[in-house]
Amino acid sequence: xxxxxxxxxxxxxxxxxxxGAVGGIVYFNFFVKVGAPxxxxxxxxxxxxxxxxxxxxxxxxxxxxxxxxxxxxPSLEVRDDELGKLNPFGQ
Numbered sequence: 001x002x003x004x005x006x007x008x009x010x011x012x013x014x015x016x017x018x019x020g021a022v023g024g025i026v027y028f029n030f031f032v033k034v035g036a037p038x039x040x041x042x043x044x045x046x047x048x049x050x051x052x053x054x055x056x057x058x059x060x061x062x063x064x065x066x067x068x069x070x071x072x073x074p075s076l077e078v079r080d081d082e083l084g085k086l087n088p089f090g091q
């Protein structure tokens with residue numbers, strides 16, 4: 001397996017793709033100024049505590065009937081005849 005292509009046309013195409021990718025990275029990283037997303041305050045303004053929207057966590061969904069209808073998965077019961085070999089690494 002060769003690292004570089006054999007034909008001159010493929011070498012030129014690969015070189016152009018590589019230069020285009022490097023040029024795009026340099027252009028977008030150094031010459032395009034992208035600001036913070038609109039609608040969000042700067043990080044310095046968020047001095048409300050540890051969490052970004054205050055220390056109060058909304059737990060209102062715990063009292064919702066749909067949430068109360070959820071059940072946990074029943075525990076798995078394995079009979080002795082279903083067990084298999086002993087785990088040599090679990091001892």
